[in-house]
Amino acid sequence: MIPPIASRFVAGETPAEALDHVAELNDGGVKAIVNLLGEHYHDRAPADADADAYVDLVEDIAHSDVDACISVKPSQIGLGVDDAAFEENIERIAAAAAEHDVFCWIDMEDHETTDVTLDAYERLATEYGGGVGVCVQANLKRTEEDLERLAPLPGKVRLVKGAYDEPSELAYKKKERVNEAYREYLEYMFEHFDGGVAVGSHDPAMIEYATELHDEYGTDFELQMLMGVREDAQFDLAEEYETYQYVPYGSKWFSYFYRRAMERKENLLFAVRAVLGR
Secondary structure (H helix, E strand, O other): OOOOOOOOOOOOOOHHHHHHHHHHHHHOOOEEEEEEOOOOOOOHHHHHHHHHHHHHHHHHHHOOOOOEEEEEOHHHOOOOOOHHHHHHHHHHHHHHHHHOOOOEEEOOOOHHHHHHHHHHHHHHHHHOOOOEEEEEEOOEOOHHHHHHHHOOOOOEEEEEOOOOOOOOOOEOOOHHHHHHHHHHHHHHHHHHOOOOEEEEOOOHHHHHHHHHHHHHHOOOEEEEEEOOOOHHHHHHHHOOOOEEEEEEEOOOHHHHHHHHHHHOHHHHHHHHHHHHOO
16 A cells, blocks of 8 residues: 555556546546556566556556546566567557557657667557657757657657756756757747647746747647646646646555655655654
8 A cells, every 4th residue: 555655646556546546637627647657677577567557557448437548668568678578568558559549658768768669659650540659858969850750740749858867978967958958849849740749847937838839839739747746737727728647556656756755855845744744
């Protein structure tokens, strides 16, 4: 059982608990991106097991009365084993998602996984008529060229600032430069993409900029934010814009909760107050 201190950021250990949380979100107008926690497997068996769990999750979503999609980490379903294991598992997850009309996001990890992840996305987005999405990171210097490649494809692309500690020759390191790149890439997406733009950010300035770009270009877009972070804003934004919450669940909750608690001062203060009972 997940302790109350972590339940702000993690929806539970089971799919049923996650979908109960999703139902509550939907009541407030917010949609969900459901993620089974787990990553960086180097053996095939746990990677296959999590891929099986995702196929089951797709069926659970399809048979429930919730508005949700899924998001999958490549290293969780075999990329740490070899490219073939990842490609086989993401193919069967995407096939199951397409069969049940559940959208499937492919998360992006560090720079060493970018090429194989984008290759898989391009193949699957084309095969399944746009029912697949992928994430790109504004801190990577290659992202401008990646967006040019992705623009003609029928799926969705989520733009985030990037959370991995990448080499300076490959990534922008200063916050101001990453913000500048994010704005540049966001404008490119609104100008050149035929919908399918996902703004993955909690930054009010970036969200406001996205709405301005929408007014200027008319491009369809959605906002995506994490469970437990600026949740009041999520419900407020959902009154006017399509808004999704990233909803993690599963038994491997501790490391995820630790990252969320440590990455922002207000999250850490929340955790400290919970421990002290205040």
